[in-house]
Amino acid sequence: MNSPVDAIAGCLWGTAVGDALGLPYEGLSRRRAAKLLGPPTRYRFLGSRGMISDDTEHACLVAQSLIASQGDAGRFANDLGYRLRRWFLTLPAGLGLATVKACLKLCVGVSPSSSGVFSAGNGPLMRCVILGVAVRDRDLLRQLVKASTHLTHTDPKAELSAAALALCSRMTIEATSEEELPSAFLTAFMEQEHLSEDHELRLIIGRVVQSVAIGQSTLDFAISQGWTRGVSGYVYHTLPIVLHAAWSHPRDYAKAVQSVIECGGDTDTTAALVGGILGARLGPAAIPQEWLDGLKEWPQSLEWIRQLGEQLAEVLSTQQLGPSSPPIRPKQLPFAGLLARNLGFLAIVICHVIRRLLPPY
Numbered sequence: 001m002n003s004p005v006d007a008i009a010g011c012l013w014g015t016a017v018g019d020a021l022g023l024p025y026e027g028l029s030r031r032r033a034a035k036l037l038g039p040p041t042r043y044r045f046l047g048s049r050g051m052i053s054d055d056t057e058h059a060c061l062v063a064q065s066l067i068a069s070q071g072d073a074g075r076f077a078n079d080l081g082y083r084l085r086r087w088f089l090t091l092p093a094g095l096g097l098a099t100v101k102a103c104l105k106l107c108v109g110v111s112p113s114s115s116g117v118f119s120a121g122n123g124p125l126m127r128c129v130i131l132g133v134a135v136r137d138r139d140l141l142r143q144l145v146k147a148s149t150h151l152t153h154t155d156p157k158a159e160l161s162a163a164a165l166a167l168c169s170r171m172t173i174e175a176t177s178e179e180e181l182p183s184a185f186l187t188a189f190m191e192q193e194h195l196s197e198d199h200e201l202r203l204i205i206g207r208v209v210q211s212v213a214i215g216q217s218t219l220d221f222a223i224s225q226g227w228t229r230g231v232s233g234y235v236y237h238t239l240p241i242v243l244h245a246a247w248s249h250p251r252d253y254a255k256a257v258q259s260v261i262e263c264g265g266d267t268d269t270t271a272a273l274v275g276g277i278l279g280a281r282l283g284p285a286a287i288p289q290e291w292l293d294g295l296k297e298w299p300q301s302l303e304w305i306r307q308l309g310e311q312l313a314e315v316l317s318t319q320q321l322g323p324s325s326p327p328i329r330p331k332q333l334p335f336a337g338l339l340a341r342n343l344g345f346l347a348i349v350i351c352h353v354i355r356r357l358l359p360p361y
C-alpha cells in the first residue's frame, strides 16, 4: 500500500493527467475521434500540450475543503459551497447544466443545503474519488459524499453512484493485491445496505464484475451496454465504465486511462476518474513522465497540486479528521490569475468547437 502522501498526490496527479488526455475527445463518438484526433497516446488540446478542466478543479476544491473543515460534514458543505461559488465566478468552461444551476443558486445566496438540483449527471463523481482516498472512516466518508453531492445534484442515483465510487477508491488503496479489487469492492458494497438495496445499482455492479472476470475489454463492455456512440454523463453509465477500466488494468495507469477514452463520450470525466483511482493505488511514479511533462498549467500547476496533496496528507497524518479539530487555511489560488487563465482556456475550447464543424466527418 502507498504512503498517504503518495496515494493523495497520485490521485490528484492521476486525475489531472487523465482529465487533460481525455479533454479533446469529450463528446465525440469513437469513430469521429479516431478520424479527427487519432489515438489518445498524447495530449491534443493545445498542440501537444495538455490542460485540465472542471474534473481536476473539483477534486482540488474538495481537498481544500477537507483541509479547511477538518472533515466535519457541516463545515465541509459550507466551505465547499463557498469554494464552488468562487470557482464559478472565475468563469470555468464546459460545465454540466446542473452544476451551472447549483452554482448560480449559491451565487445569489441560496444555502449549500438547498443549492442542489434534481439531476443524476456526473458532477458529484468528480468530487468523490479524492474523498475515498483521503477518508478512512466509512461513516464519515458517507456523510462527506452526501454533503458534496447535494451541493449540486439531488437525484438519489447521484449520491449512490458517488458513494459507490468513493468506496471503490477507498478499497483500491486498501486491497492487498490488484486481483482482489473487484471482490474486495463487492464485499464492501454489499455490506453498505444503502448501496446494495438499490436494485439497478446492484445489477450494474454485477455486470461489471462479471465482464472483468471473463476478460472482456472495456470497449466491448461499453458496446455490449449499447453505448456505441460514447459513454454519457449519466452516473449509471459513467460509474460502470470507470470501474471496468480501473479493474481491467489495475497495474497499468496508461492503459486504463486510454481504454476508457477509446469508449468516447464524457472522456475527460471518465479518464479523470479512472486516473484518480489508479494514481492513488500506484502512486505518482506510475504516471508516464512525458504526460506529466506535457501538462502545462498556471496557476493550478502540477507542482501546486502536489503541494496541496502534501498539505492534505499532513492534516490527515497529524490529526484525526473530526468535528473538534480547529480550522486550517488550505493553499489558495489567485482569483485574477484563474480568471485570466479561464478566458484563455475558453478561447481554446471555442477553437476545438469550430474545428469539429469541419471534415473529416
Ligand SMILES: [Mg+2]
Pocket: 053, 054, 055, 094, 268, 269
Ligand atoms: Mg471536464
